[in-house]
Amino acid sequence: MKGISKIFELGYLIIAIVFLVETVLKWNEDRMSAYLTLFFSVLAICMYFFRKRFRKKIDNSK
Template structure:
């Protein structure tokens, strides 16, 4: 279960990639940058949520 320690950082990387994609598509009328920006914001939110949840779980399991 050691990999669960690193999964929030995957959300952070994916969030940055989607936000970059949304900014790159911003001036293209055929593209949909809002979807990319929304997914990026959701991934950033999941990063902070997972970090906080992991800390609560770690504090709960302490003797």
């Protein structure tokens, strides 16, 4: 179970990187779309830290 949680954490980081790259590519063409992808990248980074903290909390309780 711990291995699957780490894979999902890395998945959130990969998604954040993809959205950041998409933000950079769209920045000069469509600013509103770039803001939306930037929001999703920040959300993915927040989810990464939330899941990591939650996993460590569960590991410490066991």
